[in-house]
Amino acid sequence: MDTINDEFYMSLALDMAERAQGQTGINPVVGCVVVKDGAMIGLGTHLQRGTGHAEVHALNMAAGKAQGSTAYVTLEPCSHYGKTPPCSQRLIDEGLARVVVACEDPNPEVAGRGIEMLREQGIEVEVGLLRNRALRLNEKFIKYILTKQPFVTLKSASTLDGKIATKTGDSKWISNGEARKIVHTLRHRHQGIMVGVNTVIADNPSLTTRMELPGLSPIRIVIDSALRIPLNSSVVCDGLARTIVVTTEAADSVKKAALIAAGVQVVVSGAGPRVDLQAAMLALGEMEIGSILLEGGGTLNGAMLESGLIDRIILFFAPKIVGGGAAAAGTFTFPGVEWMRDAITLEGLEVEVLGDNVCISGTPVR
Ligand code: AOF
Numbered sequence: 001m002d003t004i005n006d007e008f009y010m011s012l013a014l015d016m017a018e019r020a021q022g023q024t025g026i027n028p029v030v031g032c033v034v035v036k037d038g039a040m041i042g043l044g045t046h047l048q049r050g051t052g053h054a055e056v057h058a059l060n061m062a063a064g065k066a067q068g069s070t071a072y073v074t075l076e077p078c079s080h081y082g083k084t085p086p087c088s089q090r091l092i093d094e095g096l097a098r099v100v101v102a103c104e105d106p107n108p109e110v111a112g113r114g115i116e117m118l119r120e121q122g123i124e125v126e127v128g129l130l131r132n133r134a135l136r137l138n139e140k141f142i143k144y145i146l147t148k149q150p151f152v153t154l155k156s157a158s159t160l161d162g163k164i165a166t167k168t169g170d171s172k173w174i175s176n177g178e179a180r181k182i183v184h185t186l187r188h189r190h191q192g193i194m195v196g197v198n199t200v201i202a203d204n205p206s207l208t209t210r211m212e213l214p215g216l217s218p219i220r221i222v223i224d225s226a227l228r229i230p231l232n233s234s235v236v237c238d239g240l241a242r243t244i245v246v247t248t249e250a251a252d253s254v255k256k257a258a259l260i261a262a263g264v265q266v267v268v269s270g271a272g273p274r275v276d277l278q279a280a281m282l283a284l285g286e287m288e289i290g291s292i293l294l295e296g297g298g299t300l301n302g303a304m305l306e307s308g309l310i311d312r313i314i315l316f317f318a319p320k321i322v323g324g325g326a327a328a329a330g331t332f333t334f335p336g337v338e339w340m341r342d343a344i345t346l347e348g349l350e351v352e353v354l355g356d357n358v359c360i361s362g363t364p365v366r
């Protein structure tokens with residue numbers, strides 16, 4: 001049985017925000033619940049960048065009756081004129097008595113000023129209710145707004161011995177149906193999806209989102225230092241989503257022109273021979289790509305990990321062992337550390353059992 005208290009309403013606001021993941025671009029997901037005289041009078045969620053903030057939708061629903069009410073907001077109300085006017089001012093104008101905030105907005109344009117504005121007008125403000133859940137929910141937004149670089153989630157499915165293919169290259173399928181469904185939700189929740197050119201050559205994937213319901217497909221990003229991508233590959237030809245190929249100055253200009261003619265965006269990152277991954281992340285960030293799902297192969301995964309460019313690792317393990325030594329690719333291929341004490345570890349572990357598969361997720365730290 002639920003107890004009706006502050007947490008009851010804040011968790012509803014968080015639930016609403018959670019459902020909007022993937023559709024707000026570089027903006028955060030935010031939910032707001034307005035309660036007056038023991039009843040909810042307004043609910044709102046930020047649904048799309050450039051459209052109303054959560055508070056605005058909730059207050060519009062309250063239709064001028066929010067005087068003396070309490071608002072539960074999952075992110076500090078904004079204090080700036082962005083694509084929309086400041087929410088703090090709207091809360092003040094509507095005569096709110098109390099505002100409960102889950103976490104501060106790290107956006108330098110806000111960063112505490114929204115809370116300050118409310119308090120200056122005598123509104124009671126409480127900050128930090130369900131903060132950890134709110135921070136986790138907006139980890140992509142937080143990384144991007146502070147660094148202007150995309151938040152990178154690595155996803156991989158491997159055998160118990162860490163292999164993503166057998167020694168002959170066979171990889172269909174490693175994980176179970178439940179795990180493979182989650183992958184499509186992850187695609188929906190990221191603005192970009194990144195693979196190495198070897199994956200395109202070997203598997204010719206479409207990298208689109210295919211859920212039970214229609215979803216949003218991410219921008220396809222292929223790391224391809226020498227422009228070896230086949231012009232007839234799905235990501236070049238199928239027109240199902242935007243495609244960006246990241247290459248180097250050393251790449252062939254005729255191939256580059258052919259890709260551009262096929263509608264692919266070509267980004268040059270570094271002199272070669274390898275793509276400068278740090279510079280690539282900055283360039284993709286500048287293109288307002290705030291989150292990327294990295295789907296390997298092992299070489300790109302290893303290079304991204306070594307460069308410290310991965311923010312979250314999600315590993316699906318299937319109860320299989322295939323061996324094969326170096327001939328069978330693993331999730332991460334890189335020169336490796338010498339000592340166990342130098343291992344890259346995962347913090348904030350989350351473990352989920354999915355039938356006969358296990359999902360392990362966390363933040364890599366070195
Ligand atoms: C809120 N409520 O629902 C959201 C907020 O360009 P704009 O106007 O959409 O502003 C985007 C910034 O506003 C974003 O970077 C973040 O700081 C804040 N988002 N704030 O009070 C909301 N989505």
Ligand code: ZN
Nearest residue numbers: 053078086087
């Ligand atoms: Zn706002």
